[in-house]
Amino acid sequence: MKKCVLITGASKGIGLALSKLFLENNYKVIGTCRSGRVDQISHPDFTAIELDVTCFESIERAATVHLKEHKIDILINNAGVGLDLNTRKPEKESFKQTFDVNVTGTVFFTEAVIDSLNKQAKIVNVSSHMGSVDGCKSSDSVAYRMSKSALNMYTKILSNRLKGKATVASIHPGWVRTTITEGNVAMASLSPETSARNIYEFITSEFETGIFWNTTTQSRLNW
Template structure:
């Protein structure tokens, strides 16, 4: 159950945080993983580790915000393999209200989180139409509930969520399933870097404080998000499309 044997999967932002957990677990479950990543050193190291542990992974330096770059790489992979799975995970965060979000930051978040998802969808879907496939978008609880000081980020994840619904609707007849997952706080290197930069000397205190904002009392582990991704992209989830899955420690429904 939940095997992905010989499935060819593209995972954007697949060398760190949630994306890395997805890449590792996909490979463990038998998928052939193509990682799209900008950080060359990190991606090469993590790809080598996956292969050393018996998986099969390949690294491609791709800026998902550049449509020509995405299409060129997807076309190259498709010439050699049948693409089965796309995971749109690449994304960046931003802290600020509408007043404190400058135009350059708004556009940067939009270009990676929204346009990047669109670019990958547009490039991959033509290769899925004839035989079906699975698309999984990484949204966020910020897509559906208000989070303080997350104006641009929430905008972008709301777009990811609604793109999920639209793709699921438009490609039902092509046997393409499209779902999204919406995590709350996940303990990734980004969180550690944010705390170190914003609260120097108080990292542990603030980590504990942020953890307790989740009703379950802790942040999620990247591997927990990855496990849900494995299920949704496996044949065991063949009756699921057009859904967003909260994986939030009770944040949305129980935080009152």
């Protein structure tokens, strides 16, 4: 039977490239985004579902209606925003929205689907090296950096809780040409396809639970 991977934020960027790659490798893919439509993918093993992680009703509907019949082998929490990337001071609205998506939404979506995970499932949180407390030498992007540090803590907590039942990791996908921020499109070093291949290599390996992994160098990152 084909394994099933659930990918949040599948409408564009890294999530879209990952969805295509898992389909090419014979997985069933469930991809989420706010519209519930991923027009770039037409494949019998692909299902698009509507999910706004900032809305608890949307999370509840996704988990209890759309995902009810599915058993998930791999959950990739990829949906994320970088509203204050490259800015220097925190600003209330973008700070709140960043945490609503990258932290609160990701945590509560994960909690809602944990019962739908197969035995020995993998949960991969798409973090960023910018969330490394140890590696931080800059003073920009306060909400984004803090949100990814918080997500990393959730990875650690979840890996402790699910020990023996699921393998959990945070990853850095590299600097990828996506629309997460304007500067990325011109300057970033990796295409979404290359980043997706690196992430795929990690996810399909027998990785240790509770780690923070740089998928561009295939080596551990310090928390």
